[in-house]
Amino acid sequence: xxGIEINLLVTDAYYAVAHRENRKSLEIKLSEGFxxxxxxxxxxxxxxxxxxxxxxxxxxxxxxxxxRIELYINGNLADExxxxxxxxxCLGDKTESDFEICVAEYSCKRREEPCVIxxxxxxxxxxxxxxxxxxxxxxxxxxxxxHILYLKDRHHHYSKWGMGAHQWxxxxxxxxxxxxxxxxxxxxxxxxECSICTGSWIKQGELEYLFYTVRRGGALAAPIKRSxxxxxxxxxxxxxxxxxxxxxxxxxxxxxxxxxxxSDGTFHMLLxxxxxxxxxxxxxxxxxxxxxxxxxxxxxxxxxxxxTEPECPDYIVYDGRYYLIFSLGGRARYxxxxxxxxxxxxxxxxxxxxxxxxxxxxxxxxxxxxxxNGIDGYAGTMTFKSATAxxxxxxxxx
Numbered sequence: 001x002x003g004i005e006i007n008l009l010v011t012d013a014y015y016a017v018a019h020r021e022n023r024k025s026l027e028i029k030l031s032e033g034f035x036x037x038x039x040x041x042x043x044x045x046x047x048x049x050x051x052x053x054x055x056x057x058x059x060x061x062x063x064x065x066x067x068r069i070e071l072y073i074n075g076n077l078a079d080e081x082x083x084x085x086x087x088x089x090c091l092g093d094k095t096e097s098d099f100e101i102c103v104a105e106y107s108c109k110r111r112e113e114p115c116v117i118x119x120x121x122x123x124x125x126x127x128x129x130x131x132x133x134x135x136x137x138x139x140x141x142x143x144x145x146x147h148i149l150y151l152k153d154r155h156h157h158y159s160k161w162g163m164g165a166h167q168w169x170x171x172x173x174x175x176x177x178x179x180x181x182x183x184x185x186x187x188x189x190x191x192x193e194c195s196i197c198t199g200s201w202i203k204q205g206e207l208e209y210l211f212y213t214v215r216r217g218g219a220l221a222a223p224i225k226r227s228x229x230x231x232x233x234x235x236x237x238x239x240x241x242x243x244x245x246x247x248x249x250x251x252x253x254x255x256x257x258x259x260x261x262x263s264d265g266t267f268h269m270l271l272x273x274x275x276x277x278x279x280x281x282x283x284x285x286x287x288x289x290x291x292x293x294x295x296x297x298x299x300x301x302x303x304x305x306x307x308t309e310p311e312c313p314d315y316i317v318y319d320g321r322y323y324l325i326f327s328l329g330g331r332a333r334y335x336x337x338x339x340x341x342x343x344x345x346x347x348x349x350x351x352x353x354x355x356x357x358x359x360x361x362x363x364x365x366x367x368x369x370x371x372x373n374g375i376d377g378y379a380g381t382m383t384f385k386s387a388t389a390x391x392x393x394x395x396x397x398x
Contacts (some may be wrong), residue, residue, distance in 0.1 A: 004091050005106035008099060010035060010058040016097035018089055025088035025097065028062075030054060037062055039069055043085030044161055052078030063106055064089065067191045079131070082165040084191050084217070113183040115233040123179050125373075125381045128152070128169065133379035134164055136256075136312055137370040139361040140201040142232060146363050147172040148370055149185055149201060149210070151380035162219055164195035164291060168210070176384075185235050186210060186227050196355075197222070197255040198312050204261075204291055208232045211269070215256045221251035224271070224294075246296055249284055250274040258313045259291075259298040262340055267291055270301055270313040272326075272384070281309035283326060285341070301341060302326065314359040318367055322391045327357045332371070336393045349392040354385035354397075367395070 006028075008016075014030035020040075024047070027038040037052035038047040042368035050071040054060060064087060071079040091105055121128070127134050135151030151166040159165035170188035173179045186196050199212030208229040213222040223242045227235040245254045256272040269286040272275040301324065302310055312332075314325035324335045324344045332352040335344035352358055358371030366386045374380040386397040 001065060001108040001110075003063060003106040003108060004089070005101040005104050005209060006064070007104075009059050010054050010056055011099045013098045016094045016095055016099070016101055018095045020088045020090070020093060023088060025090075025093065031167055034380055035071075035073070037069075039064065039081070039083065040088040041083045041085050042088060046161065048081040048083060048160070050079040050081050050319055063108075065106075066107060066209065067189055067193075082160045082188050082193075084194070086184070103332070105201055113233065115182060115231065116180045117183065118181045119232055120179050120181070121177060122146075123171065123173070123176070123382050124384055126179075126212070127381045128181075133375060134372045134382045135379040136198040136357050136359075137372060137382065138168075138198060138200060138359055139368065139370050141361045144174055145172045146174075146176070146361065146368065147201070147232075148382070149381070151196075151198065151357040151379070152184070157192050157378040159195055163215060166194055166195045166197070168212070176313055180334075182233050186212065186237070189237070193218060199256060200258045202259045202261065202267075202291075206230065208235070208257070209291060211257045213257065213271075215255070216252075219252045221245075222254045224254070224257055224269075241292065244296060245271070245273055245284060246384045248276055249282075253309060255267070256312050258315055260315045265289075268315075268341060269294060270315060270324075272309050272311050272313060274309055275303070276305065278303075279307055280304050283310050283313050283324075302335075304328070312357040313361060316360055316362065316367060317325050318395070319364055319389045321389065323367075323395075325352065325359065330356045332358045332369075334395065344372075347379075347392075349394070352385070352387075352395070352397075353383055358385065360387075366398075 016028040018026040025040045036051045038049045040047045052073050064069040069081045095369040133153040135153045139150040140147045149168050152169040157164050170182040170185045173231045194217045196216040197213045203238040210227045223243045227237050228237040252272045258270045259266045267288040271284045274281045281304035285297045286294045287302045288294045310326035312327050322337045333350040337344045354369040355371040356368040360367045360369040369385045373383050387397045
């Protein structure tokens with residue numbers, strides 16, 4: 001993968017600019033202890049701006065790729081952004097600068113990471129880095145391991161001109177004390193991908209499947225996509241797979257597919273969207289026999305009273321009952337049924353007290369929910385809440 005690499009030494013007189021098509025294609029400056037790099041793209045009137053704390057004598061490195069921009073300070077990744085369309089700055093462009101700047105071609109070679117990259121203790125209140133935050137979480141139990149896929153957030157949903165640019169990160173534990181950090185599960189690899197939305201994990205045969213939608217921006221339809229893995233740690237996008245919701249649904253807001261295997265072997269997919277004619281949010285219900293071809297049942301499993309879209313659907317089988325979970329305005333609630341995929345009713349106290357958009361998985365005879373506590377907006381730190389059920393099936397939270 002080819003790109004552009006810019007290397008420079010931070011000095012007290014620090015300013016560089018390049019122009020193309022009557023616009024600043026690149027602008028680098030030092031102000032009040034922060035180094036900023038503004039990169040213009042053809043598709044948007046405003047540049048993408050990367051920013052990091054820097055001091056005189058620091059070495060800065062900027063990597064411009066077609067789908068990603070990285071800013072390093074002294075070898076450490078300090079900020080990143082995700083362009084859309086071509087960047088205006090090109091190799092060979094003349095740069096007016098108050099300092100020495102080295103611009104060269106960059107070649108990105110992919111390397112396979114180990115299954116476990118690092119470890120840490122305690123995930124309650126955790127975030128991966130000071131300036132990286134935890135968004136929507138997706139738990140999954142595999143054997144004796146509790147896995148969490150989560151939306152990795154860099155700028156509180158403001159990356160890529162406010163479209164999020166979220167990617168799926170991955171951690172796991174066997175005891176809720178020591179946690180392992182695994183390779184990124186789903187990354188943005190194409191500039192048309194504005195964000196990898198929330199989804200779900202399911203195993204079939206020897207393969208592990210991740211299902212999600214890809215936000216394209218504006219009113220463009222969001223396709224349902226998937227990635228596949230043989231080991232549960234290294235996932236590859238399945239470029240052959242993808243489909244759009246029927247036009248009776250709002251295709252642009254389709255997101256958060258939850259895939260479940262029913263007792264008869266049929267696969268079910270619940271998706272956040274809205275009914276166009278009715279003007280109501282809903283959870284669309286699709287079925288498949290093989291995870292490849294999906295058909296709309298025609299009957300949403302849940303329809304809102306108004307236009308509010310029920311987000312981050314979840315479905316849990318626990319203690320002989322079936323639980324349908326979704327969030328309205330970030331606050332999760334649940335419904336109970338004695339039957340698969342039908343006849344759900346609200347309990348007396350339907351809210352799940354676990355911060356923002358929690359989802360759950362059964363672990364050691366309890367449902368363990370995981371969500372996030374927001375910091376100055378969307379995304380923040382990870383948080384947990386466990387529950388059992390009373391004789392009527394209503395959840396009792398610890």
